[in-house]
Structures are given as structure tokens and as C-alpha cells.
Amino acid sequence: MNDDIPEPSILDRMRNRLTPDELPTDDRGRMRMVVDSLVLHLHPTKIPDRTLRWTYTWGLGGLAAVLMTILAFTGVILLNNYTPSAPQAYLDILKLNDNVWFGELIRNLHHWSANLLIIIAVLHLIRVFVTGAYRPPRELNWLLGVAMLLLVLGANFTGYLLPWDQLAYWAITVGTGIISYIPLIGNWLTRLILGGPEVSGNTLLNFYSMHIAIIPLIIFGLMSYHFWRVRKDGGLSIPKSLEESETGVEPKMERLTTIPNLVQKELLYTLVWIAVILVFAMLVQAPLEGIANPDISPNPAKAPWYFMGLQEMLLHFHPLVGAIILPGLAITGIILLPFLDINPKNVGVYFRSRRGRALVLLAAGLSLIATPAWVLMDEYLLNWNGWLPTWPSLISNGLIPLAVISLPLILLDDWVRKSFHADTEERVLFIASFLFTAFVVLTIIGIFFRGPGMALYLPWNMPASSH
Amino acid sequence: MSEVNTPNQNLTRRDFLKLTWAVFGGLALLETTGIFLAYLQPRLADGEFGSILNVGTVDKFPPNSVTHITNGRFYIVRLGDGGFLAIYHRCTHLGCTVPWDETQQKFICPCHSSEFDRQGTVKNPPAPRPLDLFPVSIVDGNVMVNTGAPIQRQTYETAQVVYP
Numbered sequence: 149m150n151d152d153i154p155e156p157s158i159l160d161r162m163r164n165r166l167t168p169d170e171l172p173t174d175d176r177g178r179m180r181m182v183v184d185s186l187v188l189h190l191h192p193t194k195i196p197d198r199t200l201r202w203t204y205t206w207g208l209g210g211l212a213a214v215l216m217t218i219l220a221f222t223g224v225i226l227l228n229n230y231t232p233s234a235p236q237a238y239l240d241i242l243k244l245n246d247n248v249w250f251g252e253l254i255r256n257l258h259h260w261s262a263n264l265l266i267i268i269a270v271l272h273l274i275r276v277f278v279t280g281a282y283r284p285p286r287e288l289n290w291l292l293g294v295a296m297l298l299l300v301l302g303a304n305f306t307g308y309l310l311p312w313d314q315l316a317y318w319a320i321t322v323g324t325g326i327i328s329y330i331p332l333i334g335n336w337l338t339r340l341i342l343g344g345p346e347v348s349g350n351t352l353l354n355f356y357s358m359h360i361a362i363i364p365l366i367i368f369g370l371m372s373y374h375f376w377r378v379r380k381d382g383g384l385s386i387p388k389s390l391e392e393s394e395t396g397v398e399p400k401m402e403r404l405t406t407i408p409n410l411v412q413k414e415l416l417y418t419l420v421w422i423a424v425i426l427v428f429a430m431l432v433q434a435p436l437e438g439i440a441n442p443d444i445s446p447n448p449a450k451a452p453w454y455f456m457g458l459q460e461m462l463l464h465f466h467p468l469v470g471a472i473i474l475p476g477l478a479i480t481g482i483i484l485l486p487f488l489d490i491n492p493k494n495v496g497v498y499f500r501s502r503r504g505r506a507l508v509l510l511a512a513g514l515s516l517i518a519t520p521a522w523v524l525m526d527e528y529l530l531n532w533n534g535w536l537p538t539w540p541s542l543i544s545n546g547l548i549p550l551a552v553i554s555l556p557l558i559l560l561d562d563w564v565r566k567s568f569h570a571d572t573e574e575r576v577l578f579i580a581s582f583l584f585t586a587f588v589v590l591t592i593i594g595i596f597f598r599g600p601g602m603a604l605y606l607p608w609n610m611p612a613s614s615h
Numbered sequence: 616m617s618e619v620n621t622p623n624q625n626l627t628r629r630d631f632l633k634l635t636w637a638v639f640g641g642l643a644l645l646e647t648t649g650i651f652l653a654y655l656q657p658r659l660a661d662g663e664f665g666s667i668l669n670v671g672t673v674d675k676f677p678p679n680s681v682t683h684i685t686n687g688r689f690y691i692v693r694l695g696d697g698g699f700l701a702i703y704h705r706c707t708h709l710g711c712t713v714p715w716d717e718t719q720q721k722f723i724c725p726c727h728s729s730e731f732d733r734q735g736t737v738k739n740p741p742a743p744r745p746l747d748l749f750p751v752s753i754v755d756g757n758v759m760v761n762t763g764a765p766i767q768r769q770t771y772e773t774a775q776v777v778y779p
Contacts, residue, residue: 318711318726321709321710321711322709322710322711322726324710325708325709325710325711326709328710339657340652340655340656340657342657343655343657344657345657345765346688346705346710350657354655442688442712443683443685443704443712444712444714445711445712445713445714445724445725445726446725447725448725448726449711449725449726459727462708462709462727462741463727463741465741466741466743467708467709467741467743541740541741541743542743545740545741600725601723601725601728602726602727602728603728
């Protein structure tokens with residue numbers, strides 16, 4: 149030991165153990181740091197400059213992970229002020245809002261992050277779909293993503309009941325009513341989920357354990373798997389311009405070190421979003437209505453907003469068709485996509501091709517007109533039940549309208565194939581854009597245009613609801 | 616599986632052990648699933664809803680009246696001819712509580728605007744079947760309703776009405 153260098157103090161020694169003396173200044177050191185770090189080693193040491201493009205991924209997957217983290221932290225501390233029993237649960241929420249320091253803020257943060265997560269997860273799915281990034285070798289990660297989206301919906305739905313207010317009680321009554329239409333096992337399954345014949349304290353306990361333990365555990369497991377698969381599949385898909393895709397020129401790429409190029413962007417993005425969510429949660433209260441009352445259904449009784457598209461379909465179809473067959477087909481289609489659409493050529497090109505871009509606009513435009521037109525027609529003109537009074541409602545109000553709306557869709561597909569010479573992947577894009585736009589339109593109609601008795605109203609003309 | 620059932624020289628000891636593992640592993644999985652499902656079965660306490668309720672004497676309910684018995688979750692409907700029906704107040708569409716609209720003389724569901732007449736028959740979809748009934752019996756002039764045994768029905772029949 150040289151006498152010229154003073155012995156480091158115990159504080160210095162502790163600090164040196166916890167943080168590196170200085171940040172690396174050369175690429176080699178930066179890459180070393182990524183490999184050596186528990187958190188950072190999720191990333192490769194170097195990444196293609198193109199995947200850093202803000203307008204390619206929009207940071208949606210990362211934002212979903214940030215939201216999950218906010219939800220985990222706020223969720224865990226909310227447990228300290230909550231009893232999962234009826235009616236105490238509702239009283240606890242009142243107490244949380246009025247008597248607990250920052251209680252309302254934590255609840256708002258949890259509530260709005262959960263709602264935002266649904267939107268972000270769906271946008272993430274759409275981004276991966278329209279850039280063809282689910283194609284081989286990324287099929288498995290697409291499936292993991294779809295599974296997580298469904299679990300996020302499940303987490304939102306189970307969390308919706310916990311405040312035990314009128315909103316919660318009836319949204320869950322209607323939502324679980326849908327499950328009872330699953331053929332053969334529907335009634336048994338509904339009873340199992342509800343823990344009895346109707347939404348009760350048993351339901352609250354069931355939903356509580358799903359919401360705070362089972363679903364989050366599965367989601368965090370799948371998240372780790374999802375991130376790991378991104379690395380195993382060779383990182384993000386590489387964005388390409390139309391010209392590069394058409395001429396077949398391989399894009400020139402430079403590989404940049406993860407520190408600071410990616411990490412800096414991630415930190416900035418995270419901080420901005422946390423700020424946005426915090427301000428939003430301070431300004432906008434999470435809804436809370438009167439205590440749950442099984443004797444009085446509010447008018448209108450609406451499902452959570454993300455299920456309003458589904459509820460809107462229930463107004464037009466027999467529940468077996470509207471709530472089981474159609475969503476079942478949609479989910480099956482989403483799951484099968486990466487196994488049907490395997491062309492590796494234009495991965496990374498938004499909307500596949502020039503024709504693809506035109507077709508998406510066409511599909512969205514057509515759907516924006518056709519969907520409201522169909523809703524209005526079904527509301528005021530069509531009356532299958534009345535016209536076919538002796539037929540079972542599953543046929544008159546289910547299969548017949550299903551056939552009636554399928555026919556134009558098949559004709560449209562045929563038209564696009566013949567007149568635009570669209571190939572299979574462009575037709576898939578066209579139909580998917582049409583159906584997704586239709587679902588968004590139905591959701592908007594359900595949220596903003598449905599009033600008492602589920603009749604259609606203009607949003608600025610909406611009569612007050614009764615509770 | 617025919618390989619397993621018929622004596623076969625090609626079934627080696629290794630194959631046999633593998634098969635044994637698979638069979639017993641599968642059994643263990645089935646048992647675990649069974650225990651899990653049984654554990655989650657609804658646990659109903661003996662309460663007001665689900666038992667036989669005495670809602671009062673026959674003359675408490677005038678003909679052509681509909682009375683909501685909230686703790687039993689049903690309506691006592693007395694028809695014009697004096698017959699009784701106990702109608703479960705849960706909409707057969709998605710489970711909302713259906714209020715009786717006295718002016719329109721209909722049950723109108725607030726959730727998806729299904730409508731039912733006083734016998735519970737569907738007058739307006741999307742409800743797929745009439746409102747469920749609870750068995751009514753009249754004992755010593757008292758109306759007794761068994762809320763533990765809801766009856767699903769496809770149509771209204773006069774045989775469903777109970778007369779004092």
C-alpha cells in the first residue's frame with residue numbers, strides 16, 4: 149500500500165461497490181456495460197440504426213412495459229387500503245378517495261394506466277401487423293403478444309369489479325352474461341366464475357385473486373419470454389422504405405452502440421410518458437358511482453368501454469353469434485395470421501406496398517360509411533325476429549344477419565382481387581382494415597351514441613341516465 | 616394404442632416405462648385439475664336467496680298486479696284470472712335486473728331494451744327466451760316461492776300458472 153494514496157473511506161468503498169467509478173467513454177466499454185448489467189442485458193450491445201427510428205415502432209412495446217410497471221407499483225400499494233368483500237370494498241374506495249394521503253392519485257394512476265395499456269397494446273399489435281413484423285421467424289412472439297393482450301383485457305375486466313359500485317356491478321353482470329352463451333359449458337363456467345348464480349361477494353373474491361395474483365404473474369412471465377424472443381428472433385424487424393422494397397436494394401445499415409443511442413431514448417420516452425400520465429391522473433378522476441345495488445340496473449347499463457364494440461354487436465346479433473362466434477373467429481384469425489401470411493419480402497414496409505396503402509385507405513373509408521349505415525338500418529328498418537316470428541332467435545337474429553353482412557364482405561374481397569389485382573397479403577390487409585375500422589366505429593357508437601334503453605342518440609342530445 | 620393392448624414383442628422395457636410415466640403423469644394432471652375445479656365450485660351459504668320464501672297471503676296480491684319481491688329477486692305476477700307466476704327478475708339476455716313498467720304494462724330491460732309481457736314472454740329481442748320462473752306453491756293461503764330452482768322455458772304455457 150502506497151502511503152501517497154489515502155485509504156478510501158467506508159462510504160467511498162460502499163459507493164464504489166454500488167456504482168461504477170465513471171461511465172465508459174469508448175464503444176468497447178459501453179458494450180461491456182450492457183453485457184454486465186442485469187437490466188441492460190435485455191438489449192444487444194449494438195443495434196441497427198434504422199430500428200431506432202422513432203416513426204417505425206413508436207416505442208409502443210416499451211411503453212406497454214412502462215405501464216405494466218406503473219400498474220404493478222400502484223396496484224401493490226392500493227392493496228394496503230382495500231378489503232375484497234361486499235360492501236366493505238366500496239367503503240374502502242370512498243375512504244381511499246377522502247381519507248388517505250394521495251389515495252385518490254394512486255387510484256387514478258392505476259385506473260388510467262390500465263386503460264391506456266389497452267390502447268397501447270392494441271396499437272402495438274397493429275404496428276406489428278401493418279409492417280408484417282409477425283412473419284417468420286417471429287410467429288411465436290406474435291402469439292405471446294396476442295396472449296398478453298387477452299390477459300390485459302382480463303386484468304382490466306377483473307379489476308373493473310373491485311370498486312363494487314353500480315358501474316362495476318352491472319358491467320360485470322353483462323360481461324359474464326356473455327360467457328353463459330358459450331355452447332355446452334357456458335352456464336357451468338359462468339357459475340364457476342361468479343361463485344354462484346349472480347354477481348356477489350364470492351365473485352369479488354374470485355376476481356380479486358385473478359386480478360392481483362394469477363393474471364399479473366402470468367403476464368410478467370410472458371413479458372420476460374416476449375423480450376427474450378425479440379433477441380432470439382434477431383432483434384426488431386428492420387424498417388424499409390417502399391423504394392427499397394420495390395427495387396430489392398438491401399438497405400445500408402450502421403450498427404450503433406446501445407449506450408447511449410437506445411438507452412437515452414428509452415429513458416427520455418419513459419420520463420415523458422410518466423409525466424403525461426401523472427398530470428392526467430391529477431386532473432381526471434377515475435369514475436366511481438353509488439354502491440352496487442343488485443335490484444336496480446342503471447339505464448343504460450354499459451360494459452367497460454373496451455367491450456362496447458362487443459356490446460354494440462349484441463344489439464344486432466343473437467349473443468352466440470355476436471359475442472362468441474364473431475369474436476372467436478376474429479381471435480382465431482389473429483392467431484393464424486403469421487402462419488398464413490409468410491412472405492418475407494416486404495417485412496418492415498408500412499402497409500406492405502403502394503397498392504397496400506391505397507387499399508387500407510379504401511377499406512377504412514368504406515367501413516366508415518358502411519358500419520354506421522348498417523347500424524342505422526338494423527335499428528330502424530330490419531326486424532328479423534318480427535319477420536320470422538316462429539324461427540328460433542339464433543337463426544332469425546343470428547345466422548341470417550351474419551350471412552347478410554358476410555355477403556358484401558365476400559363481394560368486396562372479390563372486387564379487390566379482380567379490379568386491383570391484389571395478392572393474398574394485400575387482401576388480408578384490406579379485409580383486416582375493414583373489420584378493424586368497423587370494430588372501432590361500433591365501439592364509438594356504443595360509448596357515445598347509445599343512451600337510455602340503448603336507443604341511438606346524438607352525443608350532444610343525450611338524455612341523463614338513471615342510476 | 617393397439618400396440619399397447621395386444622402383446623407385442625417390440626415393446627421394450629424403456630417404452631414400457633415411458634408409457635407408465637405418461638399414463639400416471641396424465642392421471643396426476645387430471646386429479647389436480649379435478650381438485651382445482653372442485654375447490655373453485657360456488658360456495659353458497661344458506662341465505663335468503665336460494666331457499667323457499669313465504670311472500671304472504673294470496674289476497675295480498677290483487678288480480679292484474681305485478682309485485683317486486685326484492686330479497687327473493689323475483690316478481691309475483693297475479694294474472695286477471697287469479698293465477699300466480701313467480702318471475703325471476705334477471706333478464707335472460709345478459710342478466711340485468713328487469714324493472715316492471717306500469718304505464719306500458721311491460722318488463723323493459725335497461726341494458727339492451729328487451730321487452731317482456733306480464734307472463735314473461737319476449738315481446739322485443741335480443742332476449743332469446745322468456746324470463747325464468749320459480750316454482751310457486753300455495754300452502755294454507757300463503758304464496759311460497761322456491762328460489763333455489765329457476766325454471767328455464769321456451770314459451771309461456773297456461774300449465775305454468777298456479778291457482779290458489
